[in-house]
Amino acid sequence: MARTRVRIPHLLALSAALALATGCGDDGATPSADGAPPPGKGKPVVVATTTWEGAFARAAGAEDVKVIVPQSVHHAPDYDPKPSDLAAVAKADFVLYAPFEPYAAKIKEAAGSKAKLVEVSLDNDPDKAKAEVDRLAALFGTPDAAARWKSGFDTEYGALNKDLQAAWPGGRSPSVVAQVFTAWSAKLAGATTVGTYGPEAVTPAQLARLSAGKPSLVLDNAHMSTGTVLPDSGAKQVGIVNYPGEDLDLLPVYRNAAAELKKAMGAS
Template sequence: MAHPRVRIPSLLALTLGAALVLATAGCGSSDTSAKSASPSSDGKQKSAPVVVATTTWEGAFAKAAGARDVKVIVPPSVHHAPDYDPKPSDLAAVAGADFVLYAPFEPYAAKIKQAAGSKAKLVEVNLDNDADKATAEVASLGKLFGTQDAAARWKTSFDAEYGTLQQDLKAAWPGGKAPAVVAQVFSTWSAKMAGAEVVGTYGPEAVTAQQLAELSKKKPALVLDNVHMTTGTVLPDSGAKQIEVVNYPDKDLDLLAVYKAAAAVVKKGMSGS
């Protein structure tokens, strides 16, 4: 994932917010982080982990891995997570967590944890929707959470659905031939799913005039842009149809829905409609 410009809230502001949360907690507020019991592989009961994720992307990985109590800090409407300013309520969620999931481009996660006085384990997540990398990350989180069985079941379901999407996209190739595409570096996973021929990539920085000329020479049929980091039309006047690919799941934290949505827009783009 990219490393956009980051605005980190001051630790002092976060600490003051944490103090406010703790004071409020002492006035009889309800505990929204109570852990539910779940059976372990040996049949005994154990506490299900409470997970706080900085964004819906990490949250969806956690849900796929078997976590049932997942709280997300950054609303889905915020396209650039590092630009989000945490609120006192976010600190309250972190204070009751077992795990705090974040990405390397979200350095404020550690600040949030520190200011909230949380003893949660800070976990860096590899946010990449490449199918192989995503399933590996889900398996890793399942092992960390102690929910390996749930993570394995998700992978079985994902593999089946992903295979179906691949077959459907291949059947939609124009003239039965894999389309040539240019992809933003964090949207290449959608090209892989479609079986497209990636003739060039760009980003995360803006496309330069030289890059524009070089990419245009490749004569791609499609440009797979990243809606979260779009810089507008990438190859104007090239004849290539630009498609906006979404990486982040919605508030339902359904990771598979991201693949289905990408498949739908790519298929539509290949059809020329």
């Protein structure tokens, strides 16, 4: 999910916390050239801007993961970092952020952290997600944990995909329109994508083109919905949630999407 408007208020107001934050951050250990924790330092300490990055880190094998932006904040760039956030960053080996969250670099700079700043590609497409998990595991030095997660993921994803295909109305793949950051859920359902939109609001020209595809479902992004996308088209709109919960488990994202899709297909 993209969030492009960024607000960085009150970072200067946090300067009083810098001495505390930086004092907690230097334990004398220097990361290796590839960013992995040095020998003897143990498992990596990871700070993630949101639960999405945090879930990728956990899937890759990180166990000590701190999330800065609470799950209740639907628009992460609006979040005002607290002194405790700076303290957490100062003690981290890695700080994970998404390209649309440029304030992450400012948080790291403000805290004086020596952590490696890692840009994460947030996409729940199964192939892209597993590739990102592998990349992070290489940085963390946790490839075995990542391999175990991927094995469990493949089993669960396959079962969800099979269950959704069995629920196709009339035994035929449903035609869908997907917001660009929910296309992964169409793939999960084995649906036929006849058009995509977003992240900007749908224009009249786009509306006409999307309607012409005669979709039965519209897969909207629950975190940045622009309202009813195809009014009067007869298509059922389904809100797809991209962000994991506070348990930092990616699998429920797929389970919940599958449940919503199965319900929508049954009603279509």
